Amino acid sequence: MKSVELPPPRGTPRIGVYICHCGTNIASMVDVEAVTAFASMLENVAIARHYTYMCSDPGQALIQDDIRRENLTRVVVASCSPLMHEGTFRRACAEAGMNPYLFQMTNIREHCSWVSEDPVTATQKAKALVSAAVHRVVYQEPLEMRKVAVKHSALVVGGGIAGIEAALRMADSGKQVYLVEREPSIGGHMARLYKTFPTLDCAA
Secondary structure, eight states, rough: OOOOOOOOOOSSEEEEEEETTTTTTTTSSSSSHHHHHHHHHHHTEEEEEEESOOSSSHHHHHHHHHHHHHSSSSSEESSSSSHHHHHHHHHHHTTTTSSSGGEEEEIIIIIITOOOOOOHHHHHHHHHHHHHHHHTTTOHHHHHHHHOOOEEEEEEEEEEEEHHHHHHHHHHOOOOEEESSSSSSBBGGGGGEEEEEETTTEOO
């Protein structure tokens, strides 16, 4: 597989890295102090901290204060699943004046602490995940939210019995439905049957 060289990001990023203890969920297995010290040595990292609960109000305030005081242009949080708190941290970054899409989250709880039995290997993996997140966030670009009108229509490909039923259900909900079938008639395998159980109706 051929590697692709990405262009360097515009300007010198200033990255803040935040390692969450998640109470004891992470800290009982991962050496968060060692991961924080490791992160502080990575290229473009301006500040690295660890905190008991990064998702808490004080944890979010810590990030926001650093964005303003340290002029951070990127933020990485190593904690739990992004499904739980990615939105939380993006909002915190936005409230501090940073584009929320210059934030990157990495999961060192489910992907590291909870699936490890050895603290040494768990800490090594956490360092690798944090390093990957730091290198990735450098290349992220600011995005802006926008609203686009959506046309309430649907395309169903295949006019078999499943396609017909799907088209009917969406049409009943008020959507414009386009049913596409490559054969001359709809019905699929159903149309080839002689009679259907239990009414013995003609399948066609």
